[in-house]
Amino acid sequence: MSNPQQMDRPDLYVVARILERLWRENGPMVKTRLQVAARVNYDVFLKYLSWMVDKGLVSLENTPGGHEKVVITTKGMESYKRLVQWINEVIHAKTPGR
Amino acid sequence: MKHEKARTIVLILASALAAMVLLFVYGLASYSYSYSYYNPMLLSLGGWIVVFLIAVSMSYELTTVDTDPKTTLTDLAHRLRVSKYRVKEDKKGLKVQVTSSTVIRITANTVQGRTVVGYRPDQTASGWTAIIILIFMCYLAAVGAALAVYSVWQVQRFAREWVLPRIEGAKPIAEETPGDMVRSTLIDGLSEGYRLASEAYEAQHSNYQDGVMAVITGTIFVWFLTFFSLLAWMKDQPLYQDVQASLAVSLVAAIAFCVPLMFYLGRRVRIKASDFKSWSARLFARLEQETRPEPPKDLEPSVFELLDEVSKQIPKWMKVMRKAGMFTNPWTWFTIFMLGYLAFMLFLIGISWSPQDLTIQSILVVGGLATTLCCFLLYVRWRAEQREEESMVTKDWESRLRIMNGKMQRHLEEL
Numbered sequence: 330m331s332n333p334q335q336m337d338r339p340d341l342y343v344v345a346r347i348l349e350r351l352w353r354e355n356g357p358m359v360k361t362r363l364q365v366a367a368r369v370n371y372d373v374f375l376k377y378l379s380w381m382v383d384k385g386l387v388s389l390e391n392t393p394g395g396h397e398k399v400v401i402t403t404k405g406m407e408s409y410k411r412l413v414q415w416i417n418e419v420i421h422a423k424t425p426g427r
Numbered sequence: 428m429k430h431e432k433a434r435t436i437v438l439i440l441a442s443a444l445a446a447m448v449l450l451f452v453y454g455l456a457s458y459s460y461s462y463s464y465y466n467p468m469l470l471s472l473g474g475w476i477v478v479f480l481i482a483v484s485m486s487y488e489l490t491t492v493d494t495d496p497k498t499t500l501t502d503l504a505h506r507l508r509v510s511k512y513r514v515k516e517d518k519k520g521l522k523v524q525v526t527s528s529t530v531i532r533i534t535a536n537t538v539q540g541r542t543v544v545g546y547r548p549d550q551t552a553s554g555w556t557a558i559i560i561l562i563f564m565c566y567l568a569a570v571g572a573a574l575a576v577y578s579v580w581q582v583q584r585f586a587r588e589w590v591l592p593r594i595e596g597a598k599p600i601a602e603e604t605p606g607d608m609v610r611s612t613l614i615d616g617l618s619e620g621y622r623l624a625s626e627a628y629e630a631q632h633s634n635y636q637d638g639v640m641a642v643i644t645g646t647i648f649v650w651f652l653t654f655f656s657l658l659a660w661m662k663d664q665p666l667y668q669d670v671q672a673s674l675a676v677s678l679v680a681a682i683a684f685c686v687p688l689m690f691y692l693g694r695r696v697r698i699k700a701s702d703f704k705s706w707s708a709r710l711f712a713r714l715e716q717e718t719r720p721e722p723p724k725d726l727e728p729s730v731f732e733l734l735d736e737v738s739k740q741i742p743k744w745m746k747v748m749r750k751a752g753m754f755t756n757p758w759t760w761f762t763i764f765m766l767g768y769l770a771f772m773l774f775l776i777g778i779s780w781s782p783q784d785l786t787i788q789s790i791l792v793v794g795g796l797a798t799t800l801c802c803f804l805l806y807v808r809w810r811a812e813q814r815e816e817e818s819m820v821t822k823d824w825e826s827r828l829r830i831m832n833g834k835m836q837r838h839l840e841e842l
Contacts, residue, residue, distance in 0.1 A: 339839060342732055344839065350724070350725075352606065353726075355606065366725060403605075409731075410608060410612070412838070413731060414612055415835060416734045417612045419827050419828060420619050420620055420623075420737060424830060
């Protein structure tokens with residue numbers, strides 16, 4: 330990241346939105362399109378992106394056109410899967426496990 | 428083939444039903460109206476009830492598989508949800524809604540080291556209500572029995588055409604890629620949310636019908652009480668004027684009782700019902716998008732957020748479902764209704780009984796009072812149980828949501 334910014338407490342919903350969009354893309358995605366899906370302004374989006382890269386949830390790829398693209402990592406996929414499983418357990422009237 | 432047995436049973440039941448109809452027609456044509464055991468009409472009535480009991484109580488074997496019962500049912504539930512069926516998982520197995528009135532109950536048990544999948548027909552609350560009313564309406568029992576046999580036919584066809592292919596030769600969910608597993612989990616969540624929202628809507632609708640029935644009963648009671656009280660009060664007037672005036676006043680009293688209550692009921696219930704219906708439609712639309720071979724990528728809001736919102740709505744939906752007596756506890760409500768009806772009849776006969784025979788009149792009125800008390804106590808007990816259950820479920824749900832939020836926040840912090 331060219332401008333890594335610090336973030337204390339990320340909003341769970343924004344993180345989940347970014348992970349879900351990247352999971353649906355099933356490949357690298359241009360930052361501006363991802364920002365639209367995250368529904369936050371560009372500065373805030375960059376903070377989230379930086380935080381997610383630091384945590385290993387997503388990674389950045391350079392394309393031949395000079396654009397940076399974002400891709401979900403295995404850890405990111407695993408994290409999103411876990412969030413979705415917990416919420417699914419609650420909907421099925423089970424106490425979230427693990 | 429195992430499922431061929433179900434088809435044979437449907438054929439036997441339908442033939443028995445047709446034979447009973449012929450017997451009934453024969454009885455009708457031969458003017459056999461005596462109360463003898465050999466009366467063809469009474470025999471046919473008994474036959475219809477036997478056919479009905481067999482139709483609703485039999486269960487059938489579908490197939491035998493090598494996966495364990497839990498995995499078999501979990502995988503099957505998921506595949507049926509992908510096909511947008513409303514699936515409920517409970518301790519007994521799966522309950523899948525086939526039509527608006529018919530349900531199939533699917534079970535899986537281990538027999539000699541293998542899993543035997545079986546099924547039996549069942550009804551939704553509205554299906555049971557319709558069939559039981561028909562069974563109790565003497566010769567209309569034929570229609571009730573026919574509906575029960577028809578539901579067996581629907582269920583066995585559903586089991587053969589929809590359930591069987593989703594058990595035999597389907598890829599186990601445990602073998603899915605992490606990406607596919609995420610999609611499966613989202614579909615399961617959306618489908619369960621859709622089922623609960625739809626059931627909340629149906630329960631609200633059933634609540635409305637219960638309310639309408641109570642208002643109509645109350646109106647009849649108000650009319651009856653006003654009419655006969657006035658008639659007794661104005662006994663010195665010429666009879667024609669008595670009846671006319673009592674009729675007019677009792678009608679006004681009945682309308683004044685009924686109209687505001689109906690208006691209040693319609694307004695209060697309709698707002699809630701439309702909220703549940705919109706949730707059900709929203710979740711179904713999302714489920715349809717998610718189950719397409721190529722689901723759209725830019726979904727807004729994200730399914731995760733939608734499910735999070737659903738998890739907060741569910742306690743409200745469950746509350747409505749528990750309130751709808753006919754919907755969740757049809758047998759208790761049927762007993763309450765029958766006791767209410769009996770009390771009304773005892774009062775009616777007691778009041779109109781000759782005043783000369785005071786002993787019988789008193790017995791009838793006291794019987795009516797005792798039945799009303801039983802009816803009231805049964806209702807109070809049901810309501811108390813319902814309140815207790817409601818507070819327990821709400822507490823459980825709040826704690827579940829707290830645990831989930833805590834886990835999610837901790838997960839982000841520990842990354």
